[in-house]
Amino acid sequence: MNKKYLIKILIIIFLFLSTLITSGCQGYQDYAIIEQDQKMTGGNLTYDYNQDSHIVTIGGEGETILYYYKNELKGWMEDGCRVGLKFIPPKNLDSFDAIEISINGKKQQLNFIYVNNENTGIFEIYPLIENTQEILEINVLWNNNSNQQTYKLKIATGTQLMQKESTT
Numbered sequence: 184m185n186k187k188y189l190i191k192i193l194i195i196i197f198l199f200l201s202t203l204i205t206s207g208c209q210g211y212q213d214y215a216i217i218e219q220d221q222k223m224t225g226g227n228l229t230y231d232y233n234q235d236s237h238i239v240t241i242g243g244e245g246e247t248i249l250y251y252y253k254n255e256l257k258g259w260m261e262d263g264c265r266v267g268l269k270f271i272p273p274k275n276l277d278s279f280d281a282i283e284i285s286i287n288g289k290k291q292q293l294n295f296i297y298v299n300n301e302n303t304g305i306f307e308i309y310p311l312i313e314n315t316q317e318i319l320e321i322n323v324l325w326n327n328n329s330n331q332q333t334y335k336l337k338i339a340t341g342t343q344l345m346q347k348e349s350t351t
Contacts (some may be wrong), residue, residue, distance in 0.1 A: 214332055215271035215323065219227040220307045222269025225249055228266070229339065238335045241266050242342025248312055250345040257309065264312045264344045268321075268336070271305050276325055283324040286310050315342050 217239050219230040229243040242248060248264040259265065284291040286308075293306060310319055319336040 191278070201284060201317050213275050215273055215308075215334075216271040217334065218269045218271070220269045220309075222267060224251075224265055224267030224309055225312075228342075236335075237333065239268065240337045240339050242315070242339040244339075244341030245343075247336070247343045247345050248315075250347055259309060260292075261311060262347065265309045266312060266336075269305055269307045270323070272325065273332075278289075281326050282306065283322075284308060285322045286319050288320075302329055310336060312338060312344060315344060 196302075214237055216234070217232045219225075219228070219241075225241065226249040227342060228241050228246050229250065230237075231240045233240075248266060250263065251259060251265050252262050253259055281292055284293055289323075291308060293308070308321070310321070311338065315338040321334040321336060323329075323332045323334070325332070
């Protein structure tokens with residue numbers, strides 16, 4: 184085989200592989216990390232976030248999600264049981280100032296975007312939990328980007344909802 188021919192083939196293979204690698208990475212976007220909010224809204228509940236499936240599971244056998252009254256300052260326009268979720272943005276997102284959130288298709292008011300100790304902007308949401316069997320779909324649109332991310336919130340089997348008359 185001719186040496187020039189072999190070099191041309193190797194260059195073509197190299198160009199093909201480098202194009203394949205760089206084009207495959209362009210559409211990739213990290214997902215946020217979700218933790219229980221620092222004030223433990225909802226109570227001291229078991230919490231699990233699966234980063235592969237983007238599913239948050241809260242509660243467990245014998246655990247109760249606390250009831251909260253309407254609080255317009257927090258954006259809570261209805262009384263009911265709530266849990267708090269803290270979103271730490273994807274690593275490849277340098278900054279954000281325009282986030283759109285919807286839960287089961289209903290746009291949410293986002294009152295707080297703040298900077299934590301690691302100098303990373305984070306935000307918290309407090310979904311209303313009306314039924315322990317329902318799976319909530321949380322859609323996040325970062326910086327009005329067309330890349331929407333979807334997360335799910337499940338309440339673990341055996342978790343109870345505090346009733347209004349049980350509050351003090």
